[in-house]
Every structure is written in C-alpha cells, then in structure tokens.
Amino acid sequence: AFEVYDERPLLNAGLIQPIRQSYLFAHALIRDAVLQMMLRDDRLQMHRRAADWFLERDAVLHAEHLAAAQAPEAAAAFLRAGTEARAAYRKEAALGLAQRGLQQRGEASVRGALLRLQGDMQRDLGRAQEAMESFGAALEVAVEPSDRCRARIGTVAVLRIMDRIDEAYTLLDEAEDIAAANDLALELSEIHYFRGSLHFPRGNLERCLEEHGRSLHHAERCDHPERRALALSGLGDAHYARGRMFTAHEVIEECLTLATDHGLGAVEAANRFMLATVRIYMNDTERALDDAQASVRLAGQVGHARAEIVSRLTAGWILASMAEVAAARREVTEGLAVADRLGARRFEPFLEESRARIELAEGDCRRAAATAEAALAKLRELDAMSFIGPWVLATVALTTADAARRAEALAEGEALLARGCVGHNHYRFRCYAIDACLAAGEHGEARRHADALQAYTAEEPTPWSDFIIARAHALSDAAEGRGDAERLGALRATAEAARLHASIPGIHTALAGSDRARPAQAAAAGRAASA
Numbered sequence: 191a192f193e194v195y196d197e198r199p200l201l202n203a204g205l206i207q208p209i210r211q212s213y214l215f216a217h218a219l220i221r222d223a224v225l226q227m228m229l230r231d232d233r234l235q236m237h238r239r240a241a242d243w244f245l246e247r248d249a250v251l252h253a254e255h256l257a258a259a260q261a262p263e264a265a266a267a268f269l270r271a272g273t274e275a276r277a278a279y280r281k282e283a284a285l286g287l288a289q290r291g292l293q294q295r296g297e298a299s300v301r302g303a304l305l306r307l308q309g310d311m312q313r314d315l316g317r318a319q320e321a322m323e324s325f326g327a328a329l330e331v332a333v334e335p336s337d338r339c340r341a342r343i344g345t346v347a348v349l350r351i352m353d354r355i356d357e358a359y360t361l362l363d364e365a366e367d368i369a370a371a372n373d374l375a376l377e378l379s380e381i382h383y384f385r386g387s388l389h390f391p392r393g394n395l396e397r398c399l400e401e402h403g404r405s406l407h408h409a410e411r412c413d414h415p416e417r418r419a420l421a422l423s424g425l426g427d428a429h430y431a432r433g434r435m436f437t438a439h440e441v442i443e444e445c446l447t448l449a450t451d452h453g454l455g456a457v458e459a460a461n462r463f464m465l466a467t468v469r470i471y472m473n474d475t476e477r478a479l480d481d482a483q484a485s486v487r488l489a490g491q492v493g494h495a496r497a498e499i500v501s502r503l504t505a506g507w508i509l510a511s512m513a514e515v516a517a518a519r520r521e522v523t524e525g526l527a528v529a530d531r532l533g534a535r536r537f538e539p540f541l542e543e544s545r546a547r548i549e550l551a552e553g554d555c556r557r558a559a560a561t562a563e564a565a566l567a568k569l570r571e572l573d574a575m576s577f578i579g580p581w582v583l584a585t586v587a588l589t590t591a592d593a594a595r596r597a598e599a600l601a602e603g604e605a606l607l608a609r610g611c612v613g614h615n616h617y618r619f620r621c622y623a624i625d626a627c628l629a630a631g632e633h634g635e636a637r638r639h640a641d642a643l644q645a646y647t648a649e650e651p652t653p654w655s656d657f658i659i660a661r662a663h664a665l666s667d668a669a670e671g672r673g674d675a676e677r678l679g680a681l682r683a684t685a686e687a688a689r690l691h692a693s694i695p696g697i698h699t700a701l702a703g704s705d706r707a708r709p710a711q712a713a714a715a716g717r718a719a720s721a
Contacts, residue, residue: 234259241267249274250287257294265296265304272307279455279492285311302328302337306344313348314493316532321348335372339365343377346384351496353536353572355388362388379408379417386424390431391536393576393611399428416457419448423461430464433613434650435471442468459485459494463501470508471617473653473688479508486521495532499525503537506544513691515551522548536577539569543582550589551692559589580606580615584622588629596626616646617655624662628696633666657684661693668700675701 197213200206205220206213215221241255253267268291275284288308292301309324322345329341342365349358362385369377386401402424409417422445429438442465449457466481485501488494502525509518522544529537542565549558562585569575569582583603587596603619620643627636640662647655664677678701685693 253287253291257290262295265291265294265300267291268294269300269304269307272304276307276311281311281314281493285315298331298333299337302331302333302341305331306340309344309348313344313351314495316495318348318352318533335368336374336377339368339372339374339377339381342368343380343384350384350388351532351534353574355392358384358388375408375412376414376417379405379412379414379421381405382408383417383420383424386428390427390612391574391577393431395428395431395610395613398431399425402428415448415452416454419445419452419454419457419461422448423457423464426461426464430468430614431612433616433646435468435652436650439465439468439472455488455492456494459488459492459497462488463497463504466501466504466508470504470511471652471654473657473684473690475508475512475689479505479512482508495528496534499528499532499534499537499541502528503541503544506541506548510544510548510551511692512689513551513694515548518544519548535568536572536574539565539572539574539582540578542568543578543585546585546589555589555591559586559591562586562589575606576609576611578612578615579603580611580619581622584619584626587626588622593630596630600626616643617652617658620646621658624658628662628665628669631669633669636662636666653688657681657688657690657693661697665696665700668703673700673703 197206200213201208204216207216237255237259238261241252241259241261244252244255249267249271253264253271256264256267268287272284272287272291275281275287285308288304288311291304292308296304305324305328309321309328312318312321312324325341325344325348328344329338332338332341342361346358346361346365349355349361362381365377366381368374369381382401382405386398386405389395389398389401402421405424406418406421409421422441426438426442426445429435429441442461445461446458446465448454449461462481462485466478466485469475469478469481482501482505486498486505489498489501502521506518506521506525509515509521522541526538526541526545529535529541542561546558546562546565549555549561562582566579566582566586569577569579580603583599583606587599587603590596590599600623603615603623607616607619620639623639624636627633627639640659643655644651644659661681664674664681667673668678678697682694682697682701685691685697
C-alpha cells in the first residue's frame with residue numbers, strides 16, 4: 191500500500207510553514223536541530239540533493255549546500271555565485287562569496303580565480319592594499335599562462351588607483367610577454383588598454399592613441415563587446431587628450447551605444463561623464479550637466495567609485511560656469527570624500543583646484559589662493575604635472591594677489607604646455623590665464639593667451655574656446671576704451687544661450703563702461719568672469 195505523508199502535525203506544531211508549493215522550517219534553530227539528529231552520511235546526501243535542486247534556481251544556495259555536503263566542487267560553485275553577484279553590481283556580496291569559496295578545497299585554477307575575484311572587489315570597494323595582497327596570492331597559485339597574466343593585470347588596476355605608475359608599466363610588460371607568447375587576445379586587449387590609460391595622465395598622447403588602437407584590434411579579434419567598448423573609451427580619452435573634442439565626442443558616443451546595447455553598466459558609468467566633459471566645449475551646457483549627474487547616479491548604482499569622483503568633478507565645473515556656486519561646492523565636496531575613501535589621491539588636486547575657483551567666486555580670495563597652492567603642491571608630490579599642472583598653475587595665477595607669483599605661475603604653465611601634456615590644459619590654462627591678466631590690467635597678455643588658444647584649436651575649433659577667445663579680445667578692448675556695444679551684446683547672448691552665467695557680469699561691466707573703460711574696471715570684469 192502507498193502511504194501518503196501527512197505534514198499537518200508539523201504545521202499545527204508550528205515547526206514548518208507553507209511557502210508557495212512547498213514548506214520552510216519556521217526557524218533556523220528548528221532546521222539545525224533536525225540536521226543534528228540525522229546521521230552524517232544521510233545529512234551529506236541530503237545536502238547534495240538540495241544542491242542539485244538549487245543548481246539552476248539559486249547559485250548561492252547551490253554553493254552553500256555543496257559546501258555542507260563537503261563536495262569537492264563547492265569552491266567552483268562559490269566562484270560562479272560570486273561572478274553572478276559581481277555582474278549584478280553586488281560587490282560586497284561578491285566579495286563575501288569569493289571569501290567563502292576560498293575556505294573550500296579547490297583546484298589551483300579555481301583558487302586563483304577566487305583570489306582574483308576577491309582582489310577585484312576589494313579594489314572597487316577602496317581596499318587597495320588588501321587587493322594587492324589578493325592578486326599577489328593569485329600569482330603564487332597560478333599555473334596556466336592566462337592565470338599568471340590576469341593576476342598581473344589585476345595588480346596593475348590597483349597600482350593605477352594608487353598612482354604607482356612606474357610599477358604598473360613594469361607589470362604590464364611582464365603580462366604582455368606572457369600574453370603574446372600564448373596569443374591571449376582578450377588579455378592583450380586589456381594590457382594595451384591599461385598601458386594607454388597610464389600614458390593619458392602623463393601626456394604621452396601619441397602612444398596613448400596607439401595603445402588604445404591596439405586594444406581595439408585585439409578586442410575585435412576575440413569579438414568581445416566589453417573590451418571593444420573599453421578600447422573605444424580609451425580612444426575617446428586619447429582624442430580628448432589631444433584636444434580634439436568633436437572627434438572624442440564621436441568615439442565616446444560609439445562606446446556608449448555599444449555599452450547600452452550589451453548592458454555594460456560599468457562601462458557606461460566609466461564613460462558617461464566623458465560625454466559630459468566634451469559637451470562643455472561645445473557649449474552644450476545643460477546636456478553636459480544632465481550627463482554628469484546621470485553619470486553620478488549610474489556610478490552609485492554599479493559601485494564604480496572612480497567614475498563617481500570624476501562625474502562629480504565634471505558636474506562641479508559645469509555648475510560653477512553656470513554660477514550655481516553652492517551646488518558646485520556640494521559636488522566637489524562629495525567627490526573629495528569618495529576620493530579619500532577610495533585612496534585615489536590623483537583626483538584630489540583636480541577637485542581642490544575646482545574648490546579654489548569656487549572660493550574665489552564666493553569672494554574668499556585669501557582662502558582661494560591657499561587652496562590653489564595646496565593643490566599645486568600635492569600635484570608635484572604625485573608627479574602628475576603633465577596631467578593638470580598648467581591648469582592648476584593658471585588657477586594659482588588667478589587667485590594670487592602677488593604679481594610676481596602670478597607671472598611665475600603663468601611662465602611655468604606655458605613651459606609645461608610647450609613640453610607636452612593632456613589637451614584640456616591648453617583650454618583651461620589659457621582661459622584662466624586670460625582672466626588673471628584681465629584682473630591685473632595686462633590686456634596685451636590676455637590677448638596673447640587668446641591667440642595661443644586659437645592656434646591650439648585651429649584644427650578643430652570648439653564653440654567654448656571661440657567664446658573664450660572672443661571675450662578676451664572684447665574685454666581687453668573695452669578696458670582700453672575701445673568697447674563695442676554690439677560685439678559685447680553678441681557675447682552676452684552667446685553666454686546666456688550656453689548658460690555660461692558666470693561670464694555675464696564681466697560682460698555687463700564692459701558694456702556699462704564701453705566708452706570710458708579704465709584698467710580698474712577691466713580688472714573687476716576679469717575677476718567676475720573667472721568664476
């Protein structure tokens with residue numbers, strides 16, 4: 191006779207409870223007590239059966255039951271569950287699963303993959319030193335060439351955040367030797383991407399472009415959408431670094447389309463702010479701000495701290511140019527907090543430079559000068575002058591009350607530009623040098639900097655640089671008594687249309703005194719336009 195099991199006594203006693211078409215123990219203690227009453231072999235067999243049932247239903251429970259069954263494949267199951275958590279941007283969960291997997295017995299290849307996953311998550315969560323140790327341990331257990339290569343690449347990603355650039359170059363050379371010898375196209379794409387990314391802040395622009403081109407070639411060889419998108423992002427950075435803003439915009443748009451089509455949220459987060467940045471130079475200010483703020487939100491959703499820093503920095507620039515100073519300060523303050531948490535010191539001078547200009551706009555000239563000098567000192571300490579050195583030096587010149595210091599800072603900035611550096615320095619150095627010279631009544635120098643910006647952008651002019659150049663000449667002429675109301679009115683209309691509201695008070699001053707401008711009025715106009 192077939193006997194039907196009656197679960198009602200267990201339900202009535204409150205030991206189990208219904209859930210959908212099945213039952214759960216009413217409390218974990220009840221479950222544990224039942225398990226303790228089972229014979230060891232029976233318990234292991236039950237965990238194995240449960241693991242099989244959860245295989246296609248829940249990767250975490252599948253791994254947990256395999257671990258409880260003392261199954262040799264438990265480590266690999268935790269790796270699978272951790273990888274799924276990482277793909278869903280649940281980084282703390284992914285880290286925990288990697289650590290649980292490392293508690294299991296597993297093959298060297300699985301253990302190495304778990305250590306690399308652990309390192310990736312520690313890096314993304316701002317635990318750089320722990321990440322270094324994880325990738326070091328992964329290298330120790332690596333057997334296959336691809337595993338040795340990937341352990342080195344993981345370490346490079348951490349060194350990049352820690353600004354230990356020379357060490358990163360050395361490891362990339364070692365990784366490339368392994369990848370080239372074994373024709374590892376995916377790893378070669380990543381190696382060239384990182385090397386191009388390291389060239390970017392050092393102003394090695396031609397090699398930056400070359401390396402990202404190689405990264406794209408290898409990504410296309412292995413038909414890997416994420417690596418293709420990242421290579422395109424690198425190429426966009428390279429064109430930006432060369433000051434070619436429209437070309438950069440085109441490539442970044444292609445990168446973002448690929449990221450959207452393939453659901454690559456982390457790639458989108460790492461590049462949406464770049465679209466905002468290049469739109470600044472197109473005077474597309476409102477859309478630039480929308481993109482920067484969308485990038486902040488997306489970076490938070492996917493846990494991409496580095497992207498959040500730069501997105502907030504970009505939003506701060508835009509808001510300052512719109513004369514929304516309080517909002518700009520909030521973005522910069524948040525960006526500094528994230529940079530401190532991540533240990534990303536390279537971004538601190540960038541954010542502090544923005545804070546100096548915000549303080550100037552607020553009227554706190556002494557604090558602005560001190561902040562700018564502190565940002566410059568930190569930049570020298572980090573050996574990152576080719577990244578934003580001229581930009582920061584121009585802000586020092588703009589904020590200082592010392593004429594000799596202003597001249598010294600501007601001379602050093604021009605020398606750095608002549609040696610070669612990231613292209614945004616040409617735009618921002620000339621802009622703030624113009625403002626500093628206008629404030630000091632040095633109208634010939636203001637015109638000279640405007641002409642230098644025009645020469646730099648001749649191959650690919652931008653609406654933003656054209657406005658800065660025209661403003662420099664118009665305000666200089668007005669200060670010398672040759673003001674043209676129609677010309678100044680057109681500049682004001684351009685500023686209003688582009689929402690460059692911080693520039694409008696200086697133009698108003700020039701308009702008001704266009705037929706009797708004096709050097710003191712021009713100085714006030716220059717300071718008002720500099721925020």
